[in-house]
Amino acid sequence: MDVSTDAPGRRYGATVTAVAMVAVTVAVVVTVQWLLDTPSQSEAAPAAGSTLPGSPGATPPVGAAPSVSLSPTDIAFIELMIPMNERALPLLDLLVDGSVAADLRDAAVMLLRSYPDETAQLRAALEAGGVAEQGLHAGMDMPGYVTVDQLARVEAGSDRDTVAREVLCWHLNQSLRVAQAEVDNGSDPAVRTVAQSMVELRATTVAALRCRQGG
């Protein structure tokens, strides 16, 4: 190429390029610094101010509130709901694979698609709040937790649709009730948003399955 032999021109071009690069780099660094620094300091205040808004259930009467955004209600909700979702999975698996009414299978498919995501979101919220998962209810048969006996009854399959519908409706109604309580009384916006989506999924499913109210 002829330019490669043109030494003076090359030097001139190199200077222009170097100056441009330095100038632009300085401009970018200054801009980025300004953009990152200023707002991040002003954001620190609302973050600290939003600590432990005090749930209706457990307002600390004395002493300083701990610096977390999760209220006792939020934490209790997450601890209760993670196993409630997980304990439903074997039932949902059974309904997806087995020969059951179409509405039951459709519901199971929809729930199976959402439950692991919900559980992951709840765990992430707990983690984000700096709270260790206690697994307080893991081994228990809390209301809404699908039991070994219930699973066995569905598997026995003498009137599988009726039994499965009864168990699934019972689980969904209790799960709906607790999620609605979190929407009403929880504090952390992220957890309440997950709870709201849980309410909607369960309300839709309860309607689709024509579950009796509350059971």
Add this chain to the structure above:
Amino acid sequence: MNRLSIPRYVTRYWPYLAMTAAVIIVAGTVTASVVLVRAGSNQSAQPSPFDSALGQPTNPADTGSIGPTDVPGAGLPSTGSSPSPGTPTRAVGAPLGGWIPVDQAELAAKTAQFFARTPRPVTGNPVAVPEFHASCKISHHADDDPIVFPGLPGASHNHTFWGNTTTNAATTTASLYAATATTCNPSEDKSAYWIPTLYQHGKVVDPIEVTVYYGSRLKDPSRTQPFPPGFRMITGDATKQSDPHGNHFWCAGIGGEIGRTADGEFPICAPTAHLVRQVTFADCWDGKHLDSPNHKDHVANGNHLGECPASHPIPIPNISFVIGYPLSGYTEGITLSSGNAVSMHADFFNGWDEEALAARVRNCINQGVKCNAAGGF
């Protein structure tokens, strides 16, 4: 060819022009991206609040104002059930949620005030057992648990409540102290007490009466002090469904136990006796928290020397529920709302009038004598 039609200065300097243009384009893109990101983060409350949760520091130490050192006992292993396999837990670091701190200055002042009290001189000839009690009738039932599921009505298995008549999922220290009614004698005890509901063949069987004893198992009961208002704890473990020594139902009264139910789970009582269950709480406190994440870690039992461990140095009254059921000769078909007999557990949420509690702890427990429900000898 084509190249000949391009002006000479372009062909001569094109690498430099291209490089400069590239630098400007890259810089512009970076700047624009940063501006967009900043603008986007200012509306973080709107789009997916979940993103904002994920955006929070995941390391408790990063939250700044509270670190592990601010949360005494935070690193203690849970005495409750261990998480199920595969459950991601924080191996190290402080669980910040669930610990409700006590105002240390206020506690110190009240403790000094308490030990400065002159105990009332013992009169008569009371039994030399450090103890006072409240005699209670059942108040109500609800699917609520303000300690384990605060703010979540209907989340719990059914509980049988006594003491404060207002106890529900929304109960707080303030609501306990604002309440006027209790099913306990003395009336200064507005505490909330509850246990799983007992059924026989699916029908609720309420205790005839519950006596709540406040005593001491420690070597030196003179250092026991009252728990603060709003202090709460649970005892027993509803997750323990298979502990062979976990069933503590027995027959109280003349004749006692005359047999066992078909499954061996429950005693059959003589006609002059009745079914009783006793649950006992821990009697040493960390002195720092009204509650802990599993509602147990802020308290502990005394050690084999009858002293409180260094982790939980404050002796508190040893609470014991003695629950009498109207069941004697026929005890088949008994279940608890929480599962089988072993899953029995109990909850306490302190709502005692501070003066009434302090007087009883000082006069009865500290002096090692048994008082009546009114706190007298």
